[in-house]
Amino acid sequence: MRKTLQKVMSFYLFLFLMPILLIKLPMLAFGSNATEKVETQPVAYAANVTKEITNEPTKEITVNPTANPINVLVYFTHIQESYQPIVEKKLGLKAVNYHPTANISNVSDLVVQHFSLNGDTVDVLKFDNMNRMQITGAYTKIRPHLLKQLADNHYDVLLDIHRDSIKREKTTTQFNGTTYAKLSFVVGAEHANYKLNEAFAKAISNEVNGMVPEISKGVLQKTRDTGNGVYNQDLSSRSLLVELGGIENTEEEINRTIAILTKAISNFFEETSET
Numbered sequence: 001m002r003k004t005l006q007k008v009m010s011f012y013l014f015l016f017l018m019p020i021l022l023i024k025l026p027m028l029a030f031g032s033n034a035t036e037k038v039e040t041q042p043v044a045y046a047a048n049v050t051k052e053i054t055n056e057p058t059k060e061i062t063v064n065p066t067a068n069p070i071n072v073l074v075y076f077t078h079i080q081e082s083y084q085p086i087v088e089k090k091l092g093l094k095a096v097n098y099h100p101t102a103n104i105s106n107v108s109d110l111v112v113q114h115f116s117l118n119g120d121t122v123d124v125l126k127f128d129n130m131n132r133m134q135i136t137g138a139y140t141k142i143r144p145h146l147l148k149q150l151a152d153n154h155y156d157v158l159l160d161i162h163r164d165s166i167k168r169e170k171t172t173t174q175f176n177g178t179t180y181a182k183l184s185f186v187v188g189a190e191h192a193n194y195k196l197n198e199a200f201a202k203a204i205s206n207e208v209n210g211m212v213p214e215i216s217k218g219v220l221q222k223t224r225d226t227g228n229g230v231y232n233q234d235l236s237s238r239s240l241l242v243e244l245g246g247i248e249n250t251e252e253e254i255n256r257t258i259a260i261l262t263k264a265i266s267n268f269f270e271e272t273s274e275t
Contacts (some may be wrong), residue, residue: 181245
């Protein structure tokens with residue numbers, strides 16, 4: 001009787017365990033480490049000054065120092081010119097075109113970095129000559145400081161960076177789905193050697209347009225009747241006054257255009273040295 005009862009209990013135990021064994025046996029046969037599905041997401045990188053998250057693949061930037069690096073002096077005659085989107089983003093202030101701290105001089109570090117990628121060296125003239133944000137007489141006020149800097153150093157390029165005062169639709173271009181701040185070059189025609197500056201400005205304008213079509217609006221010649229007429233460009237035959245975007249351009253657009261401008265200037269000297 002006992003043996004019969006044991007057989008019956010064993011049979012029921014077998015029936016109870018069979019579903020579990022059917023599940024476990026394949027795992028024991030092929031190993032218990034099942035492959036897991038892992039979801040990957042795009043990695044967000046900080047680009048230049050702005051942290052920007054996109055779904056676009058990460059672009060690799062190649063550092064290619066030129067064979068003939070140049071020395072550049074960067075300065076801002078109208079140093080308190082600002083960009084409305086940047087001021088609003090940083091300080092919460094709207095429609096601000098001039099600001100004592102959140103202004104165009106904030107791009108100087110980025111300019112230095114991009115020139116450095118090409119092996120070039122940059123000095124930035126630290127001088128705020130806009131008393132209470134007045135632009136009148138700014139070129140006269142900054143001139144002694146430029147003369148002192150030039151007396152102590154040699155520069156291949158003098159780069160005076162400004163911000164245009166016109167609206168976004170006239171200061172923005174798009175190329176391959178990416179927007180850029182437009183450039184324009186101003187040449188003063190009221191000094192003896194202005195033609196040399198004009199030729200240099202046209203060469204750089206052509207160079208940037210070769211990289212991003214229509215990013216430059218070209219070279220604008222000005223006399224004393226239409227502007228300052230000299231802009232301190234008589235101090236060097238390779239002096240550039242560039243309008244970098246307008247009041248409504250974003251920080252990202254400004255940064256992209258700086259990369260194009262600095263590379264174009266380096267390319268010009270590289271190409272010139274080869275001829």
